Amino acid sequence: MKLLKKHEAAIKRVHDDSWDFSGANTKYCTHGMHTYPAMMIPQIAKRLIDEYGNDAEVMLDPFMGTGTSLVEAKIHHNFKYAYGVDINPLARLVAKVKTYPISIEKLEHSFRELRNNIDNEKLEIHFQGKKIEKPSFFNINFWFKPEVIEDLAIIKKYIWELQNTDIKDFYKVCFSETVRNVSNTRNREFKLYKMNEKQLEKHNPNTIQEFYKQVQKNLISMKDLIANDKNAKIKILNEDSRYKLSVPDDSVDLILTSPPYGDSLTTVAYGQFSRLSLQWLGFDYKEEVRDIDKICLGGIKTRSLEHTTKSPTLDLIINQIAEYDNNRAKDVLSFYEDLFKCILEFKRVMKKNGILCFVVGNRTVKRINIPTDVIMVELFQSSGNYEHIKTIIRNIPSKRMPKANSPTNVKGTTVTTMNHEYIVILQIK
Protein backbone atom coordinates (compact mmCIF):
# COMPACT_ATOMS: atom_id res chain seq x y z
CA MET A 1 0.00 0.00 0.00
CA LYS A 2 2.81 2.40 0.94
CA LEU A 3 4.49 1.68 -2.37
CA LEU A 4 1.26 2.39 -4.23
CA LYS A 5 0.90 5.74 -2.47
CA LYS A 6 4.47 6.52 -3.53
CA HIS A 7 3.64 5.83 -7.19
CA GLU A 8 0.53 7.98 -6.95
CA ALA A 9 2.45 10.80 -5.30
CA ALA A 10 4.94 10.77 -8.19
CA ILE A 11 2.15 11.84 -10.56
CA LYS A 12 1.04 15.49 -10.77
CA ARG A 13 -2.63 15.33 -9.72
CA VAL A 14 -4.74 18.39 -8.93
CA HIS A 15 -8.28 18.47 -7.54
CA ASP A 16 -10.19 21.12 -9.43
CA ASP A 17 -13.90 21.69 -8.73
CA SER A 18 -14.22 24.00 -11.70
CA TRP A 19 -14.27 20.83 -13.85
CA ASP A 20 -17.37 19.44 -12.09
CA PHE A 21 -19.92 21.41 -14.14
CA SER A 22 -22.57 20.54 -11.63
CA GLY A 23 -26.06 21.36 -12.94
CA ALA A 24 -24.80 22.27 -16.43
CA ASN A 25 -27.00 21.48 -19.43
CA THR A 26 -25.31 18.48 -21.03
CA LYS A 27 -27.90 18.06 -23.79
CA TYR A 28 -27.29 21.14 -25.92
CA CYS A 29 -26.70 20.89 -29.68
CA THR A 30 -26.95 17.19 -30.65
CA HIS A 31 -25.58 15.90 -27.33
CA GLY A 32 -29.01 14.80 -26.13
CA MET A 33 -29.96 12.75 -29.19
CA HIS A 34 -29.48 9.26 -27.79
CA THR A 35 -28.50 7.77 -24.44
CA TYR A 36 -25.29 5.77 -24.10
CA PRO A 37 -23.43 4.43 -21.08
CA ALA A 38 -20.67 6.48 -19.48
CA MET A 39 -20.97 9.45 -21.82
CA MET A 40 -18.44 12.20 -21.45
CA ILE A 41 -20.05 15.48 -20.55
CA PRO A 42 -19.68 17.98 -23.40
CA GLN A 43 -18.41 20.73 -21.09
CA ILE A 44 -15.27 18.67 -20.44
CA ALA A 45 -14.64 18.06 -24.14
CA LYS A 46 -15.23 21.74 -24.89
CA ARG A 47 -12.91 22.99 -22.16
CA LEU A 48 -10.16 20.55 -23.09
CA ILE A 49 -10.37 21.73 -26.69
CA ASP A 50 -10.34 25.37 -25.59
CA GLU A 51 -7.36 24.88 -23.30
CA TYR A 52 -5.30 22.32 -25.18
CA GLY A 53 -6.54 22.21 -28.75
CA ASN A 54 -7.03 25.75 -29.87
CA ASP A 55 -4.49 25.45 -32.68
CA ALA A 56 -5.27 21.81 -33.39
CA GLU A 57 -6.52 20.91 -36.86
CA VAL A 58 -6.88 17.16 -36.54
CA MET A 59 -8.53 15.39 -33.63
CA LEU A 60 -8.94 11.70 -32.88
CA ASP A 61 -11.29 10.03 -30.44
CA PRO A 62 -10.28 6.35 -30.47
CA PHE A 63 -13.18 5.33 -28.17
CA MET A 64 -15.75 7.82 -29.37
CA GLY A 65 -18.94 6.10 -28.14
CA THR A 66 -21.74 8.30 -29.44
CA GLY A 67 -19.33 11.09 -30.30
CA THR A 68 -19.44 13.76 -27.58
CA SER A 69 -15.93 14.94 -28.46
CA LEU A 70 -16.68 14.85 -32.20
CA VAL A 71 -19.71 17.10 -31.78
CA GLU A 72 -17.53 19.58 -29.89
CA ALA A 73 -14.90 19.41 -32.67
CA LYS A 74 -17.64 20.03 -35.23
CA ILE A 75 -18.83 23.19 -33.50
CA HIS A 76 -15.36 24.48 -32.61
CA HIS A 77 -13.69 26.90 -34.95
CA ASN A 78 -10.41 25.35 -35.99
CA PHE A 79 -10.72 21.65 -36.80
CA LYS A 80 -10.28 20.38 -40.36
CA TYR A 81 -10.80 16.73 -39.47
CA ALA A 82 -11.99 14.76 -36.52
CA TYR A 83 -11.73 10.97 -36.55
CA GLY A 84 -13.91 8.82 -34.34
CA VAL A 85 -13.39 5.10 -33.80
CA ASP A 86 -15.67 2.59 -32.13
CA ILE A 87 -16.24 -1.13 -32.42
CA ASN A 88 -19.94 -0.78 -31.52
CA PRO A 89 -22.20 -0.25 -34.59
CA LEU A 90 -24.83 1.55 -32.50
CA ALA A 91 -22.25 4.05 -31.24
CA ARG A 92 -21.10 4.66 -34.82
CA LEU A 93 -24.64 5.22 -36.08
CA VAL A 94 -25.47 7.70 -33.32
CA ALA A 95 -22.12 9.51 -33.63
CA LYS A 96 -22.66 9.89 -37.37
CA VAL A 97 -26.12 11.38 -36.97
CA LYS A 98 -25.01 13.70 -34.16
CA THR A 99 -22.28 15.18 -36.37
CA TYR A 100 -23.97 15.17 -39.77
CA PRO A 101 -26.05 18.26 -40.54
CA ILE A 102 -29.15 17.53 -42.62
CA SER A 103 -31.43 20.21 -44.07
CA ILE A 104 -34.30 20.84 -41.66
CA GLU A 105 -36.65 21.38 -44.61
CA LYS A 106 -35.86 17.91 -45.92
CA LEU A 107 -36.26 16.39 -42.49
CA GLU A 108 -39.58 18.11 -41.85
CA HIS A 109 -40.84 17.04 -45.25
CA SER A 110 -39.84 13.41 -44.69
CA PHE A 111 -41.35 13.51 -41.20
CA ARG A 112 -44.73 14.62 -42.58
CA GLU A 113 -44.66 11.69 -45.02
CA LEU A 114 -43.47 9.23 -42.42
CA ARG A 115 -46.20 10.31 -40.02
CA ASN A 116 -48.92 9.98 -42.67
CA ASN A 117 -47.73 6.52 -43.62
CA ILE A 118 -47.47 5.31 -40.05
CA ASP A 119 -50.84 6.76 -38.95
CA ASN A 120 -52.61 5.33 -42.05
CA GLU A 121 -51.09 1.90 -41.59
CA LYS A 122 -52.15 1.90 -37.96
CA LEU A 123 -55.72 2.75 -38.99
CA GLU A 124 -55.77 0.03 -41.64
CA ILE A 125 -54.58 -2.53 -39.14
CA HIS A 126 -57.12 -1.40 -36.59
CA PHE A 127 -60.19 -1.02 -38.82
CA GLN A 128 -59.52 -3.28 -41.78
CA GLY A 129 -57.60 -6.03 -40.06
CA LYS A 130 -54.55 -5.48 -42.25
CA LYS A 131 -51.60 -7.67 -41.17
CA ILE A 132 -48.12 -6.30 -40.62
CA GLU A 133 -45.05 -8.45 -40.98
CA LYS A 134 -43.25 -8.53 -37.63
CA PRO A 135 -39.57 -9.20 -37.17
CA SER A 136 -38.61 -12.19 -35.14
CA PHE A 137 -35.38 -12.38 -33.22
CA PHE A 138 -34.17 -14.21 -30.17
CA ASN A 139 -36.30 -13.34 -27.11
CA ILE A 140 -38.29 -10.58 -28.84
CA ASN A 141 -41.44 -11.54 -26.92
CA PHE A 142 -39.57 -11.49 -23.64
CA TRP A 143 -38.39 -7.91 -24.10
CA PHE A 144 -41.42 -6.38 -25.87
CA LYS A 145 -45.19 -6.57 -25.47
CA PRO A 146 -47.14 -7.72 -28.59
CA GLU A 147 -48.73 -4.30 -29.24
CA VAL A 148 -45.30 -2.65 -28.92
CA ILE A 149 -43.83 -5.11 -31.44
CA GLU A 150 -46.63 -4.28 -33.85
CA ASP A 151 -46.06 -0.52 -33.59
CA LEU A 152 -42.28 -0.80 -33.84
CA ALA A 153 -42.74 -2.96 -36.94
CA ILE A 154 -44.91 -0.27 -38.57
CA ILE A 155 -42.39 2.48 -37.79
CA LYS A 156 -39.51 0.37 -39.03
CA LYS A 157 -41.29 -0.50 -42.27
CA TYR A 158 -41.63 3.16 -43.25
CA ILE A 159 -38.17 4.22 -42.13
CA TRP A 160 -36.73 1.42 -44.25
CA GLU A 161 -38.66 2.69 -47.29
CA LEU A 162 -36.82 6.04 -47.18
CA GLN A 163 -34.34 6.43 -50.04
CA ASN A 164 -31.87 8.93 -48.61
CA THR A 165 -29.37 7.12 -46.34
CA ASP A 166 -28.58 10.15 -44.17
CA ILE A 167 -32.23 10.93 -43.53
CA LYS A 168 -32.84 7.25 -42.87
CA ASP A 169 -29.98 7.19 -40.33
CA PHE A 170 -31.51 10.18 -38.55
CA TYR A 171 -34.76 8.24 -38.09
CA LYS A 172 -32.90 5.08 -37.14
CA VAL A 173 -31.45 6.96 -34.18
CA CYS A 174 -34.95 8.18 -33.15
CA PHE A 175 -36.18 4.61 -33.59
CA SER A 176 -33.36 3.12 -31.53
CA GLU A 177 -34.06 5.39 -28.56
CA THR A 178 -37.76 4.54 -28.89
CA VAL A 179 -36.93 0.83 -28.79
CA ARG A 180 -35.14 1.33 -25.47
CA ASN A 181 -37.91 3.39 -23.97
CA VAL A 182 -40.78 1.05 -24.88
CA SER A 183 -39.03 -2.24 -24.11
CA ASN A 184 -39.74 -4.26 -20.97
CA THR A 185 -36.34 -3.39 -19.56
CA ARG A 186 -36.09 -1.61 -16.25
CA ASN A 187 -35.64 1.99 -17.14
CA ARG A 188 -32.44 3.92 -16.60
CA GLU A 189 -30.31 0.79 -16.36
CA PHE A 190 -27.69 -0.11 -18.90
CA LYS A 191 -27.69 -3.83 -18.33
CA LEU A 192 -30.69 -5.78 -19.56
CA TYR A 193 -33.00 -6.47 -16.63
CA LYS A 194 -36.67 -7.13 -17.15
CA MET A 195 -39.35 -5.24 -15.22
CA ASN A 196 -41.10 -7.19 -12.50
CA GLU A 197 -44.74 -8.32 -12.91
CA LYS A 198 -46.13 -5.22 -11.18
CA GLN A 199 -44.09 -2.84 -13.32
CA LEU A 200 -45.01 -4.79 -16.45
CA GLU A 201 -48.72 -4.49 -15.72
CA LYS A 202 -48.42 -0.69 -15.64
CA HIS A 203 -46.14 -0.60 -18.68
CA ASN A 204 -48.33 0.32 -21.66
CA PRO A 205 -46.26 2.71 -23.71
CA ASN A 206 -47.64 4.61 -26.68
CA THR A 207 -44.87 3.51 -29.02
CA ILE A 208 -45.77 5.62 -32.00
CA GLN A 209 -46.13 8.80 -29.93
CA GLU A 210 -42.82 8.02 -28.26
CA PHE A 211 -41.18 7.81 -31.68
CA TYR A 212 -42.71 11.14 -32.76
CA LYS A 213 -41.48 12.71 -29.53
CA GLN A 214 -37.95 11.52 -30.26
CA VAL A 215 -38.10 12.90 -33.81
CA GLN A 216 -39.33 16.29 -32.61
CA LYS A 217 -36.62 16.48 -29.96
CA ASN A 218 -33.92 15.48 -32.44
CA LEU A 219 -35.14 17.99 -35.02
CA ILE A 220 -34.47 20.76 -32.50
CA SER A 221 -31.00 19.28 -31.87
CA MET A 222 -30.32 19.21 -35.59
CA LYS A 223 -31.24 22.89 -35.92
CA ASP A 224 -28.75 23.63 -33.19
CA LEU A 225 -26.02 21.66 -34.97
CA ILE A 226 -26.63 23.50 -38.22
CA ALA A 227 -26.57 26.88 -36.47
CA ASN A 228 -23.24 26.13 -34.77
CA ASP A 229 -21.47 23.99 -37.36
CA LYS A 230 -17.90 25.13 -38.07
CA ASN A 231 -17.51 22.56 -40.84
CA ALA A 232 -14.89 20.12 -39.53
CA LYS A 233 -14.99 16.94 -41.61
CA ILE A 234 -15.95 14.00 -39.42
CA LYS A 235 -14.61 10.56 -40.28
CA ILE A 236 -16.20 7.68 -38.44
CA LEU A 237 -14.16 4.49 -38.52
CA ASN A 238 -15.49 1.00 -38.00
CA GLU A 239 -12.16 -0.15 -36.59
CA ASP A 240 -10.50 -1.41 -33.44
CA SER A 241 -8.13 0.98 -31.72
CA ARG A 242 -5.79 -1.86 -30.72
CA TYR A 243 -4.77 -2.29 -34.34
CA LYS A 244 -3.57 -0.08 -37.17
CA LEU A 245 -6.18 2.61 -37.84
CA SER A 246 -6.97 4.36 -41.12
CA VAL A 247 -5.36 7.50 -39.75
CA PRO A 248 -2.11 8.66 -41.38
CA ASP A 249 1.21 8.65 -39.49
CA ASP A 250 2.11 11.85 -37.59
CA SER A 251 -1.19 13.52 -38.42
CA VAL A 252 -3.12 14.02 -35.17
CA ASP A 253 -2.79 17.17 -33.05
CA LEU A 254 -5.18 16.18 -30.31
CA ILE A 255 -6.49 12.91 -28.91
CA LEU A 256 -9.51 13.54 -26.74
CA THR A 257 -11.32 10.52 -25.40
CA SER A 258 -12.84 8.60 -22.51
CA PRO A 259 -11.76 4.97 -22.73
CA PRO A 260 -13.75 2.18 -21.10
CA TYR A 261 -13.14 1.85 -17.33
CA GLY A 262 -12.26 -1.80 -17.55
CA ASP A 263 -13.41 -4.89 -19.40
CA SER A 264 -17.05 -4.58 -20.55
CA LEU A 265 -18.12 -7.79 -18.92
CA THR A 266 -17.49 -6.55 -15.39
CA THR A 267 -17.81 -2.77 -15.83
CA VAL A 268 -20.03 -1.09 -18.41
CA ALA A 269 -21.63 -3.58 -20.79
CA TYR A 270 -21.80 -1.55 -24.01
CA GLY A 271 -22.86 -4.61 -25.99
CA GLN A 272 -25.67 -5.51 -23.66
CA PHE A 273 -26.87 -1.91 -23.65
CA SER A 274 -27.01 -1.86 -27.46
CA ARG A 275 -28.43 -5.32 -28.10
CA LEU A 276 -32.16 -4.64 -28.44
CA SER A 277 -31.63 -1.57 -30.59
CA LEU A 278 -29.20 -3.39 -32.85
CA GLN A 279 -31.55 -6.35 -33.23
CA TRP A 280 -34.41 -4.06 -34.22
CA LEU A 281 -32.11 -2.17 -36.56
CA GLY A 282 -31.48 -5.46 -38.34
CA PHE A 283 -27.85 -6.09 -37.43
CA ASP A 284 -26.77 -9.70 -37.65
CA TYR A 285 -26.84 -11.07 -34.09
CA LYS A 286 -23.97 -13.54 -34.40
CA GLU A 287 -21.77 -11.42 -36.63
CA GLU A 288 -22.27 -7.94 -35.23
CA VAL A 289 -24.10 -7.94 -31.91
CA ARG A 290 -23.41 -10.95 -29.71
CA ASP A 291 -19.70 -10.42 -29.16
CA ILE A 292 -19.42 -6.66 -28.73
CA ASP A 293 -18.46 -6.95 -25.07
CA LYS A 294 -15.88 -9.59 -25.93
CA ILE A 295 -14.18 -7.44 -28.56
CA CYS A 296 -14.07 -4.38 -26.30
CA LEU A 297 -10.81 -3.73 -24.46
CA GLY A 298 -10.11 -6.55 -22.01
CA GLY A 299 -12.86 -8.77 -23.41
CA ILE A 300 -10.62 -11.83 -23.62
CA LYS A 301 -8.88 -12.92 -20.43
CA THR A 302 -5.08 -13.27 -20.62
CA ARG A 303 -3.78 -16.84 -20.25
CA SER A 304 -1.28 -16.00 -17.54
CA LEU A 305 -0.20 -13.11 -15.38
CA GLU A 306 3.06 -12.75 -17.30
CA HIS A 307 3.10 -9.48 -19.19
CA THR A 308 5.37 -7.14 -21.07
CA THR A 309 3.76 -3.80 -20.21
CA LYS A 310 5.98 -1.68 -18.00
CA SER A 311 3.98 -0.08 -15.25
CA PRO A 312 5.18 -0.65 -11.70
CA THR A 313 1.76 0.38 -10.40
CA LEU A 314 0.04 -2.17 -12.61
CA ASP A 315 2.43 -4.87 -11.36
CA LEU A 316 1.58 -4.06 -7.76
CA ILE A 317 -2.15 -4.07 -8.42
CA ILE A 318 -2.12 -7.32 -10.37
CA ASN A 319 -0.16 -9.05 -7.60
CA GLN A 320 -2.54 -7.73 -4.95
CA ILE A 321 -5.65 -8.88 -6.82
CA ALA A 322 -4.07 -12.24 -7.63
CA GLU A 323 -3.67 -12.90 -3.90
CA TYR A 324 -7.48 -13.00 -3.69
CA ASP A 325 -8.44 -14.23 -7.10
CA ASN A 326 -6.15 -15.22 -9.96
CA ASN A 327 -8.91 -15.09 -12.55
CA ARG A 328 -9.98 -11.56 -11.69
CA ALA A 329 -6.32 -10.52 -11.89
CA LYS A 330 -6.25 -11.90 -15.45
CA ASP A 331 -9.40 -9.92 -16.37
CA VAL A 332 -7.81 -6.75 -15.08
CA LEU A 333 -4.50 -7.42 -16.78
CA SER A 334 -6.10 -8.14 -20.13
CA PHE A 335 -7.71 -4.69 -20.10
CA TYR A 336 -4.38 -2.91 -19.56
CA GLU A 337 -2.58 -5.08 -22.10
CA ASP A 338 -5.20 -4.07 -24.68
CA LEU A 339 -4.95 -0.45 -23.63
CA PHE A 340 -1.20 -0.67 -24.14
CA LYS A 341 -1.72 -1.87 -27.73
CA CYS A 342 -3.81 1.27 -28.32
CA ILE A 343 -1.11 3.44 -26.75
CA LEU A 344 1.40 2.10 -29.28
CA GLU A 345 -0.99 2.95 -32.12
CA PHE A 346 -1.53 6.47 -30.73
CA LYS A 347 2.21 7.02 -30.91
CA ARG A 348 2.16 6.26 -34.64
CA VAL A 349 -0.62 8.73 -35.48
CA MET A 350 0.36 11.63 -33.19
CA LYS A 351 2.17 14.72 -34.47
CA LYS A 352 5.22 15.86 -32.51
CA ASN A 353 4.11 18.04 -29.58
CA GLY A 354 0.54 16.81 -29.96
CA ILE A 355 -1.66 16.65 -26.86
CA LEU A 356 -3.49 13.63 -25.50
CA CYS A 357 -6.41 13.97 -23.05
CA PHE A 358 -7.97 10.91 -21.40
CA VAL A 359 -10.95 11.06 -19.10
CA VAL A 360 -10.69 7.93 -16.97
CA GLY A 361 -12.34 6.36 -13.96
CA ASN A 362 -10.47 4.42 -11.30
CA ARG A 363 -12.44 1.28 -10.55
CA THR A 364 -12.30 -1.05 -7.60
CA VAL A 365 -11.78 -4.80 -7.93
CA LYS A 366 -11.77 -7.04 -4.85
CA ARG A 367 -11.81 -3.89 -2.72
CA ILE A 368 -8.58 -2.77 -4.35
CA ASN A 369 -8.76 0.62 -6.00
CA ILE A 370 -7.00 0.61 -9.36
CA PRO A 371 -5.39 3.97 -10.17
CA THR A 372 -5.88 3.80 -13.94
CA ASP A 373 -4.76 7.41 -14.29
CA VAL A 374 -1.37 6.57 -12.76
CA ILE A 375 -1.06 3.35 -14.76
CA MET A 376 -1.79 5.25 -17.97
CA VAL A 377 0.94 7.79 -17.37
CA GLU A 378 3.41 4.98 -16.66
CA LEU A 379 2.34 3.05 -19.75
CA PHE A 380 2.68 6.10 -21.99
CA GLN A 381 6.05 7.04 -20.56
CA SER A 382 7.33 3.50 -21.00
CA SER A 383 6.40 3.58 -24.68
CA GLY A 384 7.83 6.89 -25.82
CA ASN A 385 8.83 10.43 -24.99
CA TYR A 386 5.74 11.80 -23.28
CA GLU A 387 5.52 14.68 -20.86
CA HIS A 388 2.79 14.33 -18.30
CA ILE A 389 1.31 17.82 -18.16
CA LYS A 390 -1.07 17.09 -15.29
CA THR A 391 -3.99 15.01 -14.09
CA ILE A 392 -7.11 16.89 -13.05
CA ILE A 393 -9.36 15.20 -10.50
CA ARG A 394 -13.00 16.17 -10.81
CA ASN A 395 -16.07 15.15 -8.83
CA ILE A 396 -18.74 13.31 -10.78
CA PRO A 397 -22.03 15.02 -10.02
CA SER A 398 -24.39 12.96 -12.15
CA LYS A 399 -22.70 10.79 -14.74
CA ARG A 400 -24.70 7.71 -15.63
CA MET A 401 -22.36 4.94 -14.67
CA PRO A 402 -22.07 2.33 -11.95
CA LYS A 403 -21.11 4.14 -8.77
CA ALA A 404 -21.37 0.98 -6.79
CA ASN A 405 -20.55 -2.56 -7.75
CA SER A 406 -20.22 -5.83 -6.02
CA PRO A 407 -16.72 -6.11 -4.53
CA THR A 408 -16.77 -9.84 -4.29
CA ASN A 409 -19.46 -10.54 -6.84
CA VAL A 410 -21.78 -11.29 -3.93
CA LYS A 411 -25.26 -10.06 -4.78
CA GLY A 412 -26.35 -7.16 -2.63
CA THR A 413 -22.89 -6.24 -1.33
CA THR A 414 -21.72 -3.06 -2.91
CA VAL A 415 -18.96 -0.56 -2.48
CA THR A 416 -18.71 2.88 -3.96
CA THR A 417 -16.37 2.64 -6.88
CA MET A 418 -16.30 5.95 -8.64
CA ASN A 419 -17.05 9.39 -7.36
CA HIS A 420 -14.19 11.03 -9.18
CA GLU A 421 -12.95 11.19 -12.68
CA TYR A 422 -9.36 11.77 -13.70
CA ILE A 423 -8.44 13.84 -16.71
CA VAL A 424 -4.96 12.77 -17.75
CA ILE A 425 -3.17 15.23 -20.03
CA LEU A 426 0.05 14.32 -21.82
CA GLN A 427 2.20 15.80 -24.56
CA ILE A 428 4.26 13.75 -26.99
CA LYS A 429 7.75 15.16 -27.58
Ligand SMILES: C[S@@+](CC[C@H](N)C(=O)[O-])C[C@H]1O[C@@H](n2cnc3c(N)ncnc32)[C@H](O)[C@@H]1O
Ligand atom coordinates in the same frame (compact mmCIF):
# COMPACT_ATOMS: atom_id res chain seq x y z
C1 LIG B 1 -16.59 5.31 -22.20
S1 LIG B 1 -17.23 4.85 -23.76
C2 LIG B 1 -17.06 6.34 -24.66
C3 LIG B 1 -18.20 7.27 -24.43
C4 LIG B 1 -18.08 8.55 -25.25
N1 LIG B 1 -17.05 9.42 -24.75
C5 LIG B 1 -19.42 9.29 -25.27
O1 LIG B 1 -19.49 10.42 -24.77
O2 LIG B 1 -20.40 8.72 -25.78
C6 LIG B 1 -16.00 3.80 -24.41
C7 LIG B 1 -16.23 3.27 -25.83
O3 LIG B 1 -15.09 2.51 -26.22
C8 LIG B 1 -15.53 1.55 -27.17
N2 LIG B 1 -14.48 0.54 -27.32
C9 LIG B 1 -14.14 -0.46 -26.47
N3 LIG B 1 -13.11 -1.17 -26.98
C10 LIG B 1 -12.78 -0.60 -28.16
C11 LIG B 1 -11.78 -0.87 -29.14
N4 LIG B 1 -10.94 -1.88 -28.98
N5 LIG B 1 -11.71 -0.06 -30.22
C12 LIG B 1 -12.57 0.97 -30.38
N6 LIG B 1 -13.56 1.26 -29.50
C13 LIG B 1 -13.65 0.50 -28.40
C14 LIG B 1 -16.84 1.04 -26.58
O4 LIG B 1 -17.65 0.44 -27.57
C15 LIG B 1 -17.43 2.34 -26.01
O5 LIG B 1 -18.33 2.90 -26.93
